[in-house]
Amino acid sequence: MEGIMSLSSLIAEYLDFRIPEYTTRDSAALTVPEPARNNVIYTITGVRRCGKTYAMYQLMDRLIAAGVPRTKLFHFSFDDERIMPFTDHTLADLLDTYYRMVPDALEGCYLLFDEIQEAPYWTNFIRRVAEQHNVTIVLTGSSSKLLSSDIPTNLRGRSLSREMWPLSFREYCLFHDIPTTTVAGEYPANIRRPLQNACVDYLNAGGFPAVQRMGTLDRMRMLQGYADEIVTKDVLERFGTTSLRVAARFSRNALRSTGLKFSVNAQVKSMRSMQVPVSSGKLYDLMDDFEDAHLLFKVGGFTLSIRDNPKTPYKVYAVDPGLSLAVAPANHLDLGQRLETAVFIELKRRYGDNRTNAIASYSAANCPEVDFIVGDEATGDPYQLIQVAAQTGVERTMVTDFDDHSLNRKFRSEIGNLSAAIGNTGLKHGTLISLDEEGEVTVPAGTIEVIPAWRWFLQ
Missing domain, CATH: 1.10.10 (Arc Repressor Mutant, subunit A)
Incomplete structure (x- = not known):
C-alpha cells in the first residue's frame, strides 16, 4: 500500500504538471490517431537534449486545444529517479494506478512516455497495452538501438519511428527572432545580412535548444x-x-x-x-x-x-x-569542419527517415574526394553531389566557365572534383556550399551551383 500511495503522488504530480513555454518546431510536429486498440505505436528517437520531451509537450498542447481532457494525457518520464529502482511490475503498477486515479481513461487515453528504455521489459508491456487497451502511445528514447532497431522486432511491426535532431538553421533563426522570409523569392539586404551573421553564430553555438541563450x-x-x-x-x-x-x-x-x-x-x-x-x-x-x-x-x-x-x-x-x-x-x-558537419546533419534531417537513402563520400581515380553523395543504397544510384568549402575565393555573384583561369587554386580544386564526379556518375548538376559566395560554374559535364550555406539551409 505504501508503494501504491507513493506512485499515486508521483502520478498526481505529472497530471498537474504545467507545460512550460517553448518555441514551436515544425520538425517536432506529430499527428497521432484517437485512442483505440491496436493503434500504431509512435516513437521519437534522437540524441539527448535535442528536444524530444518538448515534442511531447507540443503534442499535448495541440490535443488539449482539440478538446482532449488533460487527465487523459498521461505523460511520464522514466529517467525520474523517484520511480527507481525498477521492478518487474513497475510498469504495470504505474498504469494500474493511473487508471484507478482517472477511471474514464480506460475509455481511451494518450500514454506519452519519455526515456522508456530505462524500464525493464518495456517492449512486452507496451505491446500488451497497445493490443488490449484503448490507447495512443508515444515513446521517446535516446538510443536508436533500442527504439529504431529493437521495436520492429519486439513489437511486430506495430511502430512508426521518427528521428529528432538539434535545431536546424531555420529553427535556430526562429529561436533568435531572425526573419527568414523572402520577398518575391529573394532575400532583401536587410534580411540577408542578419542571416549571414546568424549562420556563423549557428556553426559556433550549434542547435541544442537549452544552450541558445x-x-x-x-x-x-x-x-x-x-x-x-x-x-x-x-x-x-x-x-x-x-x-x-x-x-x-x-x-x-x-x-x-x-x-x-x-x-x-x-x-x-x-x-x-x-x-x-x-x-x-x-x-x-x-x-x-x-x-x-x-x-x-x-x-x-x-x-x-x-x-x-x-x-x-x-x-x-x-x-x-x-x-x-x-x-x-x-x-x-576550424570553421570549415563545423560547416561540413552542419551540412551533413541537415542531409540527415532531409533524407534520414528514408532508410534506402545513403549519405556517403565519393572518390575515384580522377576525383580525390567529394564530401557528400546522396543516393539509393539498394540500387547504388546517385542523385545528388555536394562539396563543402567555407571559403572558395569567389568574391561576387557570377556565371563563369571552369576554364576561367582567374579562379584561384582552392576553388578550381573543389570545382574540379565536383566536375569529375558529375562526369563519372552521369549526373548533370553539383552543388558547392560555401559561407558567403554564390554563382554558377559551367563544367564539361554540366553545371555547378555555388550557394551560401545560409541559403542552402533554408531551401
Whole structure:
C-alpha cells in the first residue's frame, strides 16, 4: 500500500504538471490517431537534449486545444529517479494506478512516455497495452538501438519511428527572432545580412535548444556535460562496452575529428602509448554504440555503402557543430569542419527517415574526394553531389566557365572534383556550399551551383 500511495503522488504530480513555454518546431510536429486498440505505436528517437520531451509537450498542447481532457494525457518520464529502482511490475503498477486515479481513461487515453528504455521489459508491456487497451502511445528514447532497431522486432511491426535532431538553421533563426522570409523569392539586404551573421553564430553555438541563450562559457560547459552524459548514460550504462576512461577519451577524439577521416587503429596506438589498455575490437564496438546514441556518425565511400565494411576508412561527423567545438581544444576545430558537419546533419534531417537513402563520400581515380553523395543504397544510384568549402575565393555573384583561369587554386580544386564526379556518375548538376559566395560554374559535364550555406539551409 505504501508503494501504491507513493506512485499515486508521483502520478498526481505529472497530471498537474504545467507545460512550460517553448518555441514551436515544425520538425517536432506529430499527428497521432484517437485512442483505440491496436493503434500504431509512435516513437521519437534522437540524441539527448535535442528536444524530444518538448515534442511531447507540443503534442499535448495541440490535443488539449482539440478538446482532449488533460487527465487523459498521461505523460511520464522514466529517467525520474523517484520511480527507481525498477521492478518487474513497475510498469504495470504505474498504469494500474493511473487508471484507478482517472477511471474514464480506460475509455481511451494518450500514454506519452519519455526515456522508456530505462524500464525493464518495456517492449512486452507496451505491446500488451497497445493490443488490449484503448490507447495512443508515444515513446521517446535516446538510443536508436533500442527504439529504431529493437521495436520492429519486439513489437511486430506495430511502430512508426521518427528521428529528432538539434535545431536546424531555420529553427535556430526562429529561436533568435531572425526573419527568414523572402520577398518575391529573394532575400532583401536587410534580411540577408542578419542571416549571414546568424549562420556563423549557428556553426559556433550549434542547435541544442537549452544552450541558445547562454553566454559562451556557460554554453561550452553545458555542451561538454551533454557529451559526458551521452557517453555515460547512453553508452556505458546501457552497453557496458568498455571503461569510462577509454570511452570518454575516445569520444572526445572522435568529436574533435568531425568532418575528417578517423582511424580507429591510430587511436589504439595513441592510447597504448599512454599506458591505456584497449583493443581495436573494443573501439570499433564503441563507435557503433556512439552512433546508436546519436552522438556521432560514420560516413564511408558510396561504392562501399552496400558492403558496409566497418574497418574501411571513414569520416566521422558529430551530431552538432556546437558540441564538437565545445569539446575541442582552443583553435583546434576550424570553421570549415563545423560547416561540413552542419551540412551533413541537415542531409540527415532531409533524407534520414528514408532508410534506402545513403549519405556517403565519393572518390575515384580522377576525383580525390567529394564530401557528400546522396543516393539509393539498394540500387547504388546517385542523385545528388555536394562539396563543402567555407571559403572558395569567389568574391561576387557570377556565371563563369571552369576554364576561367582567374579562379584561384582552392576553388578550381573543389570545382574540379565536383566536375569529375558529375562526369563519372552521369549526373548533370553539383552543388558547392560555401559561407558567403554564390554563382554558377559551367563544367564539361554540366553545371555547378555555388550557394551560401545560409541559403542552402533554408531551401
